[in-house]
Amino acid sequence: MNQTTPPDAASQAHPEGRRLREIESEQRVVDLAYGELDRQLARARRSLAATEARGADGTHQSRGERDAYAVHYSSLISSLEGVEDRLVFGRMDINPESAKAMGASSSPVTDSGRRHYVGRTGLQDERHREVVLDWRAPLARAFYQATAANPMGLVRRRHIETRARRVLGVEDELIDVGALDALADGRGPAGADHGLQGEGALIAAMSAARDGRMGDIVATIQGEQDRIVTSPGTGVLVVQGGPGTGKTAVALHRVAYLFYSERARLERSGVLLVGPSRTFLRYVEQVLPSLGETGVVSTTLADLVPGLRARGVEPAAVAEIKSRALWAGVLERAVRDLQRIPDSPRPIEVQGTVLSLEPDDVREAVSRARRSGKPHNLAREPFVLWLLERLTDQYAAATRQDASDADTRAWIREDIRTSRDARREINLCWMPTTPAGLLERLWARPDLLERLAPDLGAQERQMLVRGPGAELTPADVPLIDELHELLGPSEDAQARRARLEARRREELVAYAAQAIEAQDLGGGMVSAEMLADRVADSGPHLTLAERARADRTWTYGHVVVDEAQELGAMAWRALARRCPLRSFTVVGDLAQYSGRSAPSSWGEVLTALGTGGRRAASRSAGRGRAQGSTPLREEALSVCYRTPATIMEAADRVVTALGAPPVFPVRSVRDLPDCLSVERLEGGEGLDEQDWGQALRRAVAAECAGLDEAAGPGAGRIAVISPQAPRDASLLRADEALAAAMEAPGGDVLRSRVAVMGPVMSKGLEFDVVVLVDPAVIGETSPGDLYVAMTRPTRRLRVISRAGLPTGLDPS
Numbered sequence: 010m011n012q013t014t015p016p017d018a019a020s021q022a023h024p025e026g027r028r029l030r031e032i033e034s035e036q037r038v039v040d041l042a043y044g045e046l047d048r049q050l051a052r053a054r055r056s057l058a059a060t061e062a063r064g065a066d067g068t069h070q071s072r073g074e075r076d077a078y079a080v081h082y083s084s085l086i087s088s089l090e091g092v093e094d095r096l097v098f099g100r101m102d103i104n105p106e107s108a109k110a111m112g113a114s115s116s117p118v119t120d121s122g123r124r125h126y127v128g129r130t131g132l133q134d135e136r137h138r139e140v141v142l143d144w145r146a147p148l149a150r151a152f153y154q155a156t157a158a159n160p161m162g163l164v165r166r167r168h169i170e171t172r173a174r175r176v177l178g179v180e181d182e183l184i185d186v187g188a189l190d191a192l193a194d195g196r197g198p199a200g201a202d203h204g205l206q207g208e209g210a211l212i213a214a215m216s217a218a219r220d221g222r223m224g225d226i227v228a229t230i231q232g233e234q235d236r237i238v239t240s241p242g243t244g245v246l247v248v249q250g251g252p253g254t255g256k257t258a259v260a261l262h263r264v265a266y267l268f269y270s271e272r273a274r275l276e277r278s279g280v281l282l283v284g285p286s287r288t289f290l291r292y293v294e295q296v297l298p299s300l301g302e303t304g305v306v307s308t309t310l311a312d313l314v315p316g317l318r319a320r321g322v323e324p325a326a327v328a329e330i331k332s333r334a335l336w337a338g339v340l341e342r343a344v345r346d347l348q349r350i351p352d353s354p355r356p357i358e359v360q361g362t363v364l365s366l367e368p369d370d371v372r373e374a375v376s377r378a379r380r381s382g383k384p385h386n387l388a389r390e391p392f393v394l395w396l397l398e399r400l401t402d403q404y405a406a407a408t409r410q411d412a413s414d415a416d417t418r419a420w421i422r423e424d425i426r427t428s429r430d431a432r433r434e435i436n437l438c439w440m441p442t443t444p445a446g447l448l449e450r451l452w453a454r455p456d457l458l459e460r461l462a463p464d465l466g467a468q469e470r471q472m473l474v475r476g477p478g479a480e481l482t483p484a485d486v487p488l489i490d491e492l493h494e495l496l497g498p499s500e501d502a503q504a505r506r507a508r509l510e511a512r513r514r515e516e517l518v519a520y521a522a523q524a525i526e527a528q529d530l531g532g533g534m535v536s537a538e539m540l541a542d543r544v545a546d547s548g549p550h551l552t553l554a555e556r557a558r559a560d561r562t563w564t565y566g567h568v569v570v571d572e573a574q575e576l577g578a579m580a581w582r583a584l585a586r587r588c589p590l591r592s593f594t595v596v597g598d599l600a601q602y603s604g605r606s607a608p609s610s611w612g613e614v615l616t617a618l619g620t621g622g623r624r625a626a627s628r629s630a631g632r633g634r635a636q637g638s639t640p641l642r643e644e645a646l647s648v649c650y651r652t653p654a655t656i657m658e659a660a661d662r663v664v665t666a667l668g669a670p671p672v673f674p675v676r677s678v679r680d681l682p683d684c685l686s687v688e689r690l691e692g693g694e695g696l697d698e699q700d701w702g703q704a705l706r707r708a709v710a711a712e713c714a715g716l717d718e719a720a721g722p723g724a725g726r727i728a729v730i731s732p733q734a735p736r737d738a739s740l741l742r743a744d745e746a747l748a749a750a751m752e753a754p755g756g757d758v759l760r761s762r763v764a765v766m767g768p769v770m771s772k773g774l775e776f777d778v779v780v781l782v783d784p785a786v787i788g789e790t791s792p793g794d795l796y797v798a799m800t801r802p803t804r805r806l807r808v809i810s811r812a813g814l815p816t817g818l819d820p821s
């Protein structure tokens with residue numbers, strides 16, 4: 010078991026004195042580490058200031074270099090600032106033989122390599138001697154993975170608890186009893202045989218009141234988690250397991266680990282993190298910066314395409330139809346459908362001469378343009394050019410001109426190109442269009458849909474029909490992305506971009522002219538144009554993440570997808586395009602799928618990544634290679650850190666009774682007394698709104714009071730998860746105190762003490778307390794959603810129901 014610091018003869022008599030001495034001694038090391046952090050931060054800030062002071066002068070190349078340095082120093086500063094909190098959290102004592110074998114060099118803190126301090130980042134002193142070992146360093150693996158059965162050279166693991174640069178306590182685990190004598194300070198506590206590493210620190214982390222933001226787990230990563238965090242970044246890795254097993258936490262730490270182990274590659278390409286909702290992304294946004302990493306772009310699928318807003322809502326059944334793989338073919342056909350060969354010759358009048366657009370010529374032009382391999386809008390140019398050449402020949406013959414020289418041909422071509430007939434007829438054969446325009450046409454024209462998507466049933470097609478001008482929905486976004494690939498930029502878009510650039514330059518020139526005049530700059534040596542060029546060149550300093558986010562065609566070095574069981578084939582295709590290397594961390598739990606028919610395997614979910622259709626892995630070890638070109642590995646986590654055992658067991662019973670049992674049953678690390686209460690209201694479904702409102706307010710107010718008592722006044726977070734969230738939210742607001750507790754600064758529900766949401770919105774989140782409304786209603790449409798809703802609390806679940814209770818939940 011864990012104890013605080015090893016007892017020796019003196020400490021038997023004065024254990025408190027011994028504890029204080031240990032704390033004091035660790036404080037000296039922690040002071041040294043923060044001193045080093047401060048020194049490095051000050052140096053980076055000075056370098057940034059010096060770089061910026063160099064101004065916008067110099068050659069194009071030197072301005073580019075200056076910008077690159079500025080971005081580098083800014084990121085370095087953010088990284089160093091990010092690791093301030095709990096900079097050092099662990100110490101490893103290594104047996105002398107292992108230390109010698111590792112050949113570790115000595116430093117003021119390492120005791121000839123026999124002692125290492127583990128922290129959020131690696132720090133060395135000015136003489137390049139180790140002060141803090143980065144938690145991702147190979148040597149630090151023993152801190153997370155060593156057990157009594159496999160000590161990995163570790164004699165003792167120490168967790169150091171700090172707050173705001175002060176050491177508050179230490180917690181020791183003895184790993185290798187046999188090696189203890191070899192250590193300078195002799196004896197230690199009994200060996201660790203509980204299977205959890207740093208149990209005290211772990212339980213403390215889990216018991217702390219939630220504050221609406223996920224914290225990192227770097228100080229308490231467990232062995233099974235660490236093996237996933239540090240597994241190589243190649244291929245597709247599925248991290249699965251029941252609720253609260255740390256899948257999200259592990260995936261985020263894996264990103265930080267990959268930045269460490271493959272920094273050169275990922276610093277150039279960045280990492281994309283895809284989450285189920287903006288709220289979820291806000292929930293996890295602190296984790297990577299707290300590990301010193303900033304090169305991550307996070308997005309929902311709805312926000313995947315820069316500049317596109319998908320604010321429309323539609324039934325889940327419609328979104329499901331849009332997610333199917335068949336759309337790849339349908340959209341391809343829709344684009345080819347814009348390339349038409351007329352049934353008969355079309356007359357074209359050019360300055361009084363009538364030419365004929367021949368179907369055979371159009372056929373040839375179409376096939377040449379398609380052979381160019383360019384997307385539709387870009388292939389239009391070779392298509393038009395080839396037809397214009399044919400029409401030019403016709404015109405020359407009809408007007409008896411010699412069109413053998415380039416200038417004459419160019420004149421004729423221009424006359425044809427600008428004639429109304431030619432424009433109309435050529436457009437009809439090869440219509441330029443935008444992704445949103447084409448999709449709008451598809452939804453608005455059932456006849457078109459029937460022709461292009463014959464595999465859909467008539468009823469399904471009917472469900473897709475939507476009038477022109479309607480808002481795009483999140484499920485439209487992967488289709489739009491696919492269409493971007495098939496269509497390429499439209500002439501309109503290209504022209505718009507050129508116009509914008511021209512306007513921006515005009516503004517810059519005007520601004521520069523004013524500046525020259527106002528400040529009497531230049532002395533005749535600098536023109537407004539020159540100054541405008543410099544301002545444009547020196548532009549804003551964009552970080553990699555900012556550049557990547559704004560560029561739809563950016564390819565990332567690694568992609569993490571959370572709640573991945575929800576993504577359909579079209580979404581995976583969009584993500585596959587963003588990572589041709591197919592380096593993916595796929596996080597999810599098939600049992601938490603929203604809807605009735607969850608996919609049966611990850612192979613089925615991930616077909617679009619080229620992993621083949623077969624799963625080749627088993628439960629925990631679960632490594633294997635699927636048939637297909639992209640290697641697929643599956644790992645499963647088995648310990649729930651979030652939800653008390655009583656609640657977890659109830660959730661398992663309920664979904665099992667609904668015919669959707671957990672894919673991986675999990676073991677909770679703790680249980681709490683009185684953590685589950687279930688109430689079926691008298692009056693049942695016949696209860697009127699007023700009585701229901703009252704009962705709900707009473708329940709939520711009681712939970713607020715209970716949490717005040719358990720965590721301190723106002724501390725902790727409560728979620729009310731209801732199938733009728735908006736209506737229940739307004740009922741709760743009738744109580745002034747609850748309305749105040751529901752206030753969400755900046756619209757961020759995670760900042761409110763009481764958040765009301767539907768079950769889908771609660772995916773991936775966690776709260777101290779959950780008040781769950783009408784679980785049977787949720788379970789009826791989606792057992793997975795009920796599983797999610799029941800497993801969000803860290804302390805307590807209160808069920809309040811008007812409808813009958815689902816099997817497995819009995820009134821308490």
Ligand SMILES: Nc1ncnc2c1ncn2[C@@H]1O[C@H](COP(=O)(O)OP(=O)(O)OP(=O)(O)O)[C@@H](O)[C@H]1O
Nearest residue numbers: 226229230231252253254255256257258650651773
């Ligand atoms: N090793 C650990 N040390 C401390 N806390 C941990 C550890 N592992 C997980 N946790 C905590 O457990 C909680 C659940 O983790 P996380 O959200 O990553 O689980 P999950 O498997 O993604 O859950 P779900 O599938 O329910 O969304 C979080 O508060 C996380 O910080």
